[in-house]
Every structure is written in C-alpha cells, then in structure tokens.
Amino acid sequence: MSKIDIRSLKFDELQQIVKDLGLPAFRAGQIFKWLQLGVESFDEMTDIPIKLREKLQEGYYIVTAKIKKRLESSIDDTVKYLYEMYDGELVESVLMKYNHGYSICISTQIGCRMGCRFCASGLLGLSRNLSAGEMLAQITAAQRDRGIRISNVVLMGMGEPMDNLDEVVRFLELVSDERGLNIGLRHISVSTSGVVPGIYKLSEYNFPITLSISLHAPNDKIRSEIMRVNRKWNIVELIKACKDYIKATGRRISFEYAVISGVNDSDEAAKELAGLLKGMLCHVNLIPANPVKENTYKKPDRKKIEHFCKKLCDLGLNATIRRTLGSDIDASCGQLRRKAKEEQL
Ligand code: SAH
Numbered sequence: 279m280s281k282i283d284i285r286s287l288k289f290d291e292l293q294q295i296v297k298d299l300g301l302p303a304f305r306a307g308q309i310f311k312w313l314q315l316g317v318e319s320f321d322e323m324t325d326i327p328i329k330l331r332e333k334l335q336e337g338y339y340i341v342t343a344k345i346k347k348r349l350e351s352s353i354d355d356t357v358k359y360l361y362e363m364y365d366g367e368l369v370e371s372v373l374m375k376y377n378h379g380y381s382i383c384i385s386t387q388i389g390c391r392m393g394c395r396f397c398a399s400g401l402l403g404l405s406r407n408l409s410a411g412e413m414l415a416q417i418t419a420a421q422r423d424r425g426i427r428i429s430n431v432v433l434m435g436m437g438e439p440m441d442n443l444d445e446v447v448r449f450l451e452l453v454s455d456e457r458g459l460n461i462g463l464r465h466i467s468v469s470t471s472g473v474v475p476g477i478y479k480l481s482e483y484n485f486p487i488t489l490s491i492s493l494h495a496p497n498d499k500i501r502s503e504i505m506r507v508n509r510k511w512n513i514v515e516l517i518k519a520c521k522d523y524i525k526a527t528g529r530r531i532s533f534e535y536a537v538i539s540g541v542n543d544s545d546e547a548a549k550e551l552a553g554l555l556k557g558m559l560c561h562v563n564l565i566p567a568n569p570v571k572e573n574t575y576k577k578p579d580r581k582k583i584e585h586f587c588k589k590l591c592d593l594g595l596n597a598t599i600r601r602t603l604g605s606d607i608d609a610s611c612g613q614l615r616r617k618a619k620e621e622q623l
C-alpha cells in the first residue's frame with residue numbers, strides 16, 4: 279500500500295484517522311499543529327509518543343520544501359527561494375515585505391502546460407502537480423527560515439492553479455483553518471490565465487479570495503498570439519465567466535496586464551481594453567513585462583507605461599502600475615528553476 283501525504287489532510291480527515299487508530303481526539307490537533315508549523319519529519323512531533331510516531335511513519339509521509347537556493351534582493355527585502363521537493367523537483371516561491379506584513383508568491387505546479395509565449399514557467403512544459411501540502415510547505419519553509427509570520431499569499435508562481443484546482447481548493451481550506459496557519463481567505467489571491475471552466479467551478483465555493491485574471495491583451499488577435507489558452511476559451515467567453523463570477527461572489531476581479539513593448543501598449547489597445555472592461559467591478563494591474571532570455575519581448579519605457587495607465591484611467595478604468603520588487607534577483611517565477619535546470623545539464 280502506498281503511503282499518504284499527511285500534510286495535505288484537512289483537520290476533519292486527521293480526526294477520522296486518529297479515531298480509527300483508537301486514539302484520543304486531541305492527538306489530531308497536535309499532529310495538525312505540527313504539520314502546519316512546518317515540521318519535516320515525525321520525529322519533530324515531540325509531544326506525540328514515539329510508538330505513535332512510528333505508526334504514522336508506516337502509513338504516511340510528510341511532503342517538504344527544502345531550501346536549495348536563497349536569493350536576497352539588495353534593493354528591497356524580497357527573497358526568492360528555490361525549493362527541492364521530495365522527488366528532487368524544483369519549485370520557486372518569492373517572499374515580499376510590505377508595510378502591512380509579509381506576502382508570499384507560491385507555485386501550484388512544477389512547470390506549466392499552458393505555454394504562454396512571454397513566460398519562463400511554461401518553457402519546459404508540465405512536470406507534475408503540487409499537492410495542497412506542498413503548497414503549504416512553501417509557506418512554512420519561508421516562515422521558519424526567516425522566523426516570521428506570513429499574512430498574505432498569492433498563487434502566482436509556477437503553474438496554472440485551475441489546471442490543479444482540486445489541490446488548490448484543498449490548500450485554500452487548509453491554509454485558512456483557524457487551528458493552523460489561519461491565513462484569512464481575504465488575504466489570498468489566485469491567478470489564472472483564463473481557464474473558463476475553472477472560473478465557474480471556483481465561483482461555486484464562494485471563497486472571499488481575490489481572483490486575478492491574466493488578460494494581457496484587449497482582443498483575440500493579440501491574446502491568441504501570446505497566450506495559447508485563448509484559442510480554447512476566447513475573450514468573449516472569458517469576460518462572460520468573469521461577469522458571472524462577480525455576480526455569484528460579489529467580489530472584485532483583478533485583471534493582470536503585462537505591458538509588452540509594441541505588442542499591447544498602443545493607445546488603440548488602451549481604448550479597446552477600456553471598452554472591454556467598462557462597468558465591471560474590477561481593477562487593472564499593469565505589470566512591466568519581465569524580459570525572459572528565451573524570447574524577445576521587452577517592456578516599454580516607464581513613461582510609455584505611465585501614459586498607458588493614464589489613458590485607461592481617463593477612460594474610466596481603475597488601473598495602477600504594479601510596484602516591481604526584487605528586480606535584481608529574477609523575481610518573476612519560472613526563471614530560477616529554468617536556470618538551475620540548465621546548469622544541471
Ligand atoms: N498561471 C497563472 C498564475 C501564474 S503566472 C497565470 O498565468 O495567471 C503569474 C503572473 O505572471 C501571470 O499574470 C503571468 O501572465 C505573469 N507573467 C508570466 N511571465 C511574465 C513575464 N515575463 N513578464 C510579466 N509577467 C509575466
């Protein structure tokens with residue numbers, strides 16, 4: 279019988295296991311607390327009797343995110359982690375410090391199969407999904423490393439959350455559990471490239487998270503060129519799903535728009551974008567496109583991005599330019615893993 283990933287189990291599932299083993303109910307709370315604190319072995323669960331630890335070891339394993347590399351920005355307090363998972367696969371997370379506390383950007387998959395042209399994460403395709411416990415382990419490893427408490431989480435690292443939605447939902451339930459890390463869902467953002475059925479499925483849970491849509495283009499012509507996903511679910515279908523999501527959850531959507539020089543940064547594009555999103559409960563987040571070695575996309579100069587932003591605001595949208603953190607450490611996801619893999623070859 280293969281072992282079970284115990285860090286991915288929810289509190290009520292642990293309670294059931296403890297019950298089935300004929301143990302007192304409080305053991306579930308102890309085990310859950312240790313797992314959420316980020317222990318990497320059953321031996322670290324010091325208030326659990328050795329006999330019980332051995333029993334757990336027989337049927338379960340603890341997924342970990344071991345720090346393989348740590349890049350610290352000299353400009354701000356951003357830290358980029360390259361973690362090694364139990365099977366040797368590499369995963370990236372980025373820890374950022376804001377006035378209101380720490381925020382971490384975590385990965386949901388190893389690699390990605392969506393193949394967006396501007397993104398480093400998709401270059402090698404998808405290796406495998408991450409489990410809910412492995413998403414959690416990225417947070418606890420950073421917390422332990424720095425001796426801090428993280429208050430905000432964004433699912434914007436490697437991978438497409440909607441391509442691994444069951445584990446993402448499980449993660450959201452785990453991380454917000456009051457008996458564990460207790461990070462409120464209002465402090466969590468999930469980003470998707472526009473997997474329409476996933477948006478509908480997520481809306482059924484009615485989580486008070488922020489949903490981010492990586493739009494990046496005002497029309498199908500540009501979007502299909504840079505994002506393969508648009509050939510499956512086009513802009514009309516995507517915007518309809520977003521409107522339905524807002525209606526079902528009452529939550530504002532955040533549209534991400536990576537501004538790429540000569541591709542999507544014209545006045546015409548701003549006008550089209552404003553027409554597309556007008557009247558929606560939403561915010562537009564402009565991201566200066568990050569250069570990736572394997573493609574030729576470039577970000578426009580700062581003035582041009584500011585002009586694009588002003589244009590959107592003049593046309594009635596709520597738009598801002600995202601602050602760039604950790605620009606000296608390749609802080610955008612996918613790039614570090616790619617580099618590390620190249621060095622291994
Ligand atoms: N797969 C999900 C979440 C992870 S990607 C998604 O696509 O939404 C996180 C964000 O980074 C997305 O908005 C993505 O489009 C953006 N991104 C990827 N590569 C980028 C680059 N080179 N420059 C700027 N943004 C990039």
Ligand code: SF4
Nearest residue numbers: 390392394397400471
């Ligand atoms: Fe995948 Fe998102 Fe990168 Fe597209 S932008 S390849 S969906 S990680």
